[in-house]
Amino acid sequence: MIVPRVVRWLDDRLGTNAGARYLLAKIYPDHWSFYLGEFALYFFVTLVGTGIWLTFAFDPSPQGAYASVLTLADRAHPIGYMMRQIHHWSAVCFVAAILVHMGRIFFTGAFRRPREINWMIGFSMLALASFTGFTGYSLPNDLLSGTGIRISQSIALSIPFVGTWAASIFNGGDSYPGPLLFPHLYTLHVYYLPVTLGALIGLHLTLLIYQKHTQFERDPKHVVGRRFWPDYALRTIAVFGATLAALALLATLIEINPIENFGPYQPWLAANGSVPDWYTAFLEGALRLGPATEFHIFGHPIPPVFWPGLVLPTLTMGLLLLWPFIEKRLTGDGAAHDVLDVPTQVPLRVAVGAALIFEGILLTLAAADDQTAMTLHLRLESLVWWYRILFAVGPLVVGWIAWRVAAEMRARIVESAVYPSDVTTLVRTEEGGFEEEEPQPA
Amino acid sequence: MRIAFFLVLTIVGALGATAAAAVGAPPALLGVALVVAFLGLACAAGAAAVALHAPDDLREPREPHGPTAPTPLPDDGISRPAFGRLWLAALGAFGVLGLVPLISLARKPGRRVITGWRSGVRLVDENNRPIARDRLVDGSIETVFPQGGVGLAEGSAVLIRVDAELLRVAGEGGAADGYVAFSKICTHAGCPVAIYRHASHELYCPCHQSRFDVLHGARNISGPAPRPLPQLALDVDAQGYLVARGDFGAPVGPDDWDRFS
Known part of the structure; x- marks a missing residue:
């Protein structure tokens, strides 16, 4: 067969088999x-x-x-x-x-x-x-x-x-x-x-x-x-x-x-x-919502x-690019991690992620504000103002809700680990009936 | 047998796509054959992976993470931090040198925007035909250029004919015979302000929805544009054609750092 011969030929000259064996047997x-x-x-x-x-x-x-x-x-x-x-x-x-x-x-x-x-x-x-x-x-x-x-x-x-x-x-x-x-x-x-x-x-x-x-x-x-x-x-x-x-x-x-x-x-x-195209639409939306003010610095x-x-x-990209370091600063967790978090485990991260997703979707929608205003029979200028207000307030509200939901879910996970709610112990009584035993901390 | 079936499907799809392309079949047929070929491949590989029943709890040790021991530096008689800083400074010096070829590509700051409009230059349409004073009816528009400058964005202007009485009431100074003209390049992001709403006498930019009041020197009604569209003051020459009284009344297009005010 041709494949083993080529493999042997390469291994003879470059010693490739050791590396190939390592890569092929690697565990993911x-x-x-x-x-x-x-x-x-x-x-x-x-x-x-x-x-x-x-x-x-x-x-x-x-x-x-x-x-x-x-x-x-x-x-x-x-x-x-x-x-x-x-x-x-x-x-x-x-x-x-x-x-x-x-x-x-x-x-x-x-x-x-x-x-x-x-x-x-x-x-x-x-x-x-x-x-x-x-x-x-x-x-x-x-x-x-x-x-x-x-x-x-x-x-x-x-x-x-x-x-x-x-x-x-x-x-x-x-x-x-x-x-x-x-x-x-x-x-x-x-x-x-x-x-x-x-x-x-x-x-x-x-x-x-x-x-x-x-x-x-x-x-x-x-x-x-x-x-x-x-x-x-x-x-x-x-x-x-x-x-x-x-x-x-x-x-x-x-x-x-x-x-x-x-x-x-x-x-x-x-x-x-x-x-x-959709991935640049958020910028187009931002341009549509931006104020008309022009500043002058020394003319x-x-x-x-x-x-x-x-x-x-630039600010959004900077936040995302440097997020690992920002999060480390905020949580004080500088340890090496090979084990992943369940998404709800860190409410701060969930809140920031949800707020960013909200802003992205909002700005993308704003890129079609003229069609939206026409379809919904709204005044375009009013719609722009609604989008502006949502842009400012929305991420705070969405982030806060996401934070609360994640914190609640995390609490439940911790609670269920201590008191496993899906495990019910039934005790058979002497009369032949069943009684539920009080849950004990695990 | 299942894997074999999917592999046969792949072969049929790939050869089918080849045949479809060879006989010039419509794209839909070619596309369907491609879908069959790639789906067959995906299913064959997926079925083979499932059929392996290979263990999913194999273990490979992880090495601990952390810094390695530092290697000794060559002794140059200076301290370690100073040594590092000197290397950085040397690299930085090359960075400064690297600016030279970059800057050499750029032109001098200050864009020289040449619109082509001067006093007495005739307005022409896209086909270089001059605009006679009876060219437009009330409420219609035309894209115009300075004679000899057809197609240049900076010189493009939108010519609008409105009721001369409305212009007179509004005190519009740059109009001639019911005609007004404004730069077609939006002062916000440079899009062509291509749409005229006759009922409200306003120009509308389809890119970011800035609106401009035609009866009042294209002043801003709403939208993100920071200033009015520059106006082209008009006149009618002896032969009855529209001409400019001079260049635009303000710089054309969006502003930039080097445009002093």
Whole structure:
């Protein structure tokens, strides 16, 4: 057989068998939520695969981009149609999978010492995946995405001191769109960003293997679970197959980003109901809720887009990136943890997580406030004010409720451990009847 | 037999997709074949994993976490903290040097926004045709550019014809013959202010819903835009075509740090 011969040949030259044996026999704990990150990995694999094909079918020049994507959006070219559809669906699912995976890590406390580095790498990948998605979504140069790029340029311009410099580096000129804007977007999208993501994924997995996986089992001295080969190898192939089947199904059933309906970008045109891909919608929502006030510092303007477009995401990202250290400061727990928390075990974390999720959903909804106001026959201005009030008060209320619920659930878990309520002791009396015995502390 | 069945399904799906692509079948057929192929793979691997009945409580020891013992540093006759700080300073110096190529890419601060509007320049439409004074009826709009600058965002303006009497009552100074014109680039985030609501005489930005009062110099009614749309004062030339009286009355588009006021 060919496989053993190749394995022997490699082992003879590189001594690979020892390492391979170690990796194949490695034990990983088993829980359904540990597969969430794998979905993200396979979305990335799909993105690279379809993306390489698309680079040969796509014309990146600003003049030719729209026409070449129009060909790919045409059902008369089934291969191109499916490639682009799967690519775009995969991109929106990639960000979603990372977010859900991150939620699992967050609520179970898997980010605690010694895994803070992998948390920060993971969070960087969320930001990079969103940015990669945004650059890709912009490449067709259609009316919807072109408007988004224009807005991002305005946000870049609003940065104090360096805004005009940063925007001019990216734009390659003073007027908009500059001559280098699309070449820059293309290079970022097909080279810098995916290569960086690939390197970070490699680092992420290496650290995961090196530091060993966290688990729910209360045996801090051992990893308890299944072997990689053949148990997990088969399971991960199943995850891969399921990911691709889901993508093919989505691509077949629902057409994503129908640029043929948007038309090519013209800097003097815009359409009603312009809403970006879901993972950037919270920024669009923030821009819609932001105040119209423009400050001046020694004559330099601070444009209104600066606060919702830059300060808000930077603060949110900083909070999430540094959460392991913030939580350590708040709880004073600096010990190394290999055993996971049940989500309700730490009410503080549940409260912060719930508040952040609330803000994310609220801002995403605000990105469609014009359609909402029209559908519900509300005044748009009133709706904006309601959203603003919810933005300020909502996280406090939601966080407080989440805190109370988690604290209550934690108390019950502790109580049930002391007085197991599902165990009732019946004592048979001499007369033949039954009597319930008073519960005793365990 | 179950695993074999799923593997056959995978083969059928993959070859089916190949055939569908080869004969140019519609994407739906190609998609269904792909779903069958990948679902077959997932089910085959999943069924195989279940059929293994492998133990799920195997144990692998964890190493304790904690710092390792420090390795001795080369003796340079300076203290350990100073040694570390010097290395950091050396790296930082390279960081400063790294700013040079970065900054060399950027242009001088201060965007030179050239709109193309000057006194006497004719208004033209997307097809470079000049706008005669009877071009628009009351309540209609047109995207206009300075003659010779069609397609440039910074020069684009929205021309609106409203009741001349309303303009006179409102004291609108930049109007000519019932026409008013404003920069089409929103002062909030640079989106084109593309929608005109005739009944309330307001311009509406579809991106972030800023509203501007056309009868009063596009002053802000609501929304996140910080200032009015810059107005283009109009006139009618001897041949009866609309012309600009000068450049926009204010800087075009969103503000930035280098735009002093």
